[in-house]
């Protein structure tokens with residue numbers, strides 16, 4: 001099975017690449033993870049790019065981790081956000097539809113406004129507060145309008161990649177003397193990329209298993225259980241990292257509480273955006289851990 005991984009140098013994409021090469025026992029995967037320069041994506045011409053990629057790599061499965069994921073950048077560059085987060089997945093879905101190729105795509109908890117104050121289910125009404133959320137929702141809807149076999153996994157609050165995430169910053173010896181000021185009034189679910197990558201690998205295997213029809217196309221909340229704040233997560237992560245010998249107690253950075261509004265960021269974020277993974281668990285026959293238990297996957 002030829003798996004074309006797009007965005008394989010990103011946080012989640014990097015973890016998926018590591019998980020699939022070498023492939024887990026019993027999964028026959030040829031991983032194709034072209035670098036950005038090999039993709040040569042012109043954001044304004046996604047159909048050309050998709051056609052070229054399909055001709056060059058002839059994938060059986062496309063895993064799309066390309067995104068403009070910087071929420072504040074999306075607010076200041078909404079056209080680019082729409083190109084990468086909506087038009088590109090739409091073009092991939094059209095190409096997948098033509099070839100009967102499965103598309104695995106990722107979306108976000110930021111499609112919700114946070115007003116419900118309980119973990120969101122897939123059929124809860126989305127109402128994005130930001131250009132990022134708008135563009136990701138447009139991408140989901142464009143894929144769903146095609147007949148390509150697809151799984152859209154909404155994920156939230158990623159950590160565990162080597163760089164560009166809170167856990168990596170907390171572990172970085174260069175930050176030993178730094179004070180981390182983190183919000184106590186915004187709730188969501190932190191998810192280690194290693195765990196999500198293992199789940200994606202198992203879904204890919206499931207999609208090709210003989211004698212077992214793969215779950216139907218749809219949107220699924222791929223997330224740990226529970227809800228917390230970045231402040232409470234950081235305290236728990238540092239405690240676990242010290243326990244696991246990944247961080248010396250005397251070198252642990254200081255963590256202070258602040259309110260989200262004091263950060264003065266361009267994009268609005270939902271104040272409560274935990275995702276309920278029940279449909280994913282039920283459909284794919286998996287069990288997701290609580291967010292605290294899952295910290296071990298990143299240590």
Ligand SMILES: NC(=O)c1ccc[n+]([C@@H]2O[C@H](COP(=O)([O-])OP(=O)(O)OC[C@H]3O[C@@H](n4cnc5c(N)ncnc54)[C@H](OP(=O)(O)O)[C@@H]3O)[C@@H](O)[C@H]2O)c1
Nearest residue numbers: 007009010011012036041066067069106108155156157158
């Ligand atoms: N991070 C989070 O907390 C979070 C939360 C919810 C949902 N998500 C979703 O999860 C998915 C993965 O997110 P992530 O945080 O892993 O993303 P990421 O680290 O920002 O990675 C994005 C990838 O897209 C690639 N890319 C961006 N622009 C490109 C272009 N013009 N041409 C080619 N490649 C381009 C990047 O390439 P380079 O490596 O070369 O830059 C990178 O590999 C996304 O769909 C995101 O919306 C993320």
